[in-house]
Amino acid sequence: MSSIYKSKKNIIIGKIGKPYGLLGNNKINSFMEKKSNIFKYIPWIIKKNIFQKLKIVFYKKTKMIAKIKGVNNRDQAQIYTGHNIYINNSKLPKLKYEEYYWKDIIKCLVYNMKINKLGMVTKLIETGSNDVLVVESSNKKLFIPFLMKKVIKKVNILNKIIIVDWDYNF
Template sequence: MINKNFNQIIIGKICAPYGILGWNKMFSFTENKKSIFTYNPLFYSKKNIIYVLKIIQWKIIKNYFLIKIKNVNNRNTAYLFQNIDIFIYSKQIKKKKNEYLWNEIISCKIFNINKNFLGKVINIIRTYSNDILVIKKNDYTKEILIPFVKNIIIKKVNVKKKIMLVDWRE
C-alpha cells in the first residue's frame, strides 16, 4: 500500500492493546514478517503529523507480534495506537537490479509481445510457486490472471514508465 503524496509504503498495522502493561498487537505486511523490524526508522501518522515509531521490545504470538512502544506503559495509552498504519519511505528499501516492489507494479499497463494492450495491473496475488498479476482492461471486462514468471512470461518491466511486456494471449 502506498500514499503517493509522501511516497510512503505501509508495511504493518498496530492493532488492539494486549494486557494492562501497554503492549499492542501488530501485523506485518512484509514478505518475511520479522523483516519489519529491520527498517529503521518506522513511522506512523496521527492527525496529519508524522512521528517516528519507537518499538523497544517485541514478541511473536501466533500470526502476529506483540510490541512495546516507548513511553506506553498502560492499556489506556496503548489504545491511542490502535488501528495505526506503520510505514516507511520508499527510499529506505534497498533493491537489487531488476527487482520490483508490488506497489511499483500496480497500475502498470500490460502489453503482449504483439503490442496489444491487455489492461492494467490492479492487484498481485501471492502463491506458493509465483506471484500472479491481476489485469483488468476497464470496469466492464473480466480480469486476466498472468503468472509473474520473469523471462518466460514477463519479458520486460519498466516501472518508471509503468509499462510491462508479456508473452501472453487473451
C-alpha cells in the same frame, strides 16, 4: 517539515494490531515477505491527521509485538489499533537486477506480445509458488502469473510498462 512526512514518499509496511497484555504493547501485522523485518525500519511513521514518527521502545520479533513510547496500558494501546505503519521509500534496500517492489509494479500498464493493451496492474497476490498480477481494464480482470522470462517478458518500471506472453481473446 522534512520529506519523511510527505505521503508520496511513504509506503505501508504493516498495521498496528490490537493491544497485547496489560502494559501497553500492541500486536504488529507485518506486510513484509519476512514478517520480522518490519522491526528493521524503526522508527515507523503513522498518520494521525498528519504523518508523524512513532518511537518504539520495545519489540519482540517472536511474538510480533511492540511498545510505543508513552503508551503504558491497554487503553492507551487501543488508540493505535488499526493505524497503518509507513516508512520512507528511501529506507528500502536496493534490489538486484530483475527484482521489483510491489509498489513499483502497481499501476503499470500491461501489454501482450502482440502489443494489445490488457489493462493496468491493480494489485498483486502472493500464492506461495509465485506472485500473480491482477490486471484490470474496463471490461475484464486478468490474473497473470509473475514468472520472469516464461510469462513476464519485460518490465520497464521507469515507463510503468510490462510486456507479457499472454494471449487473451478479446
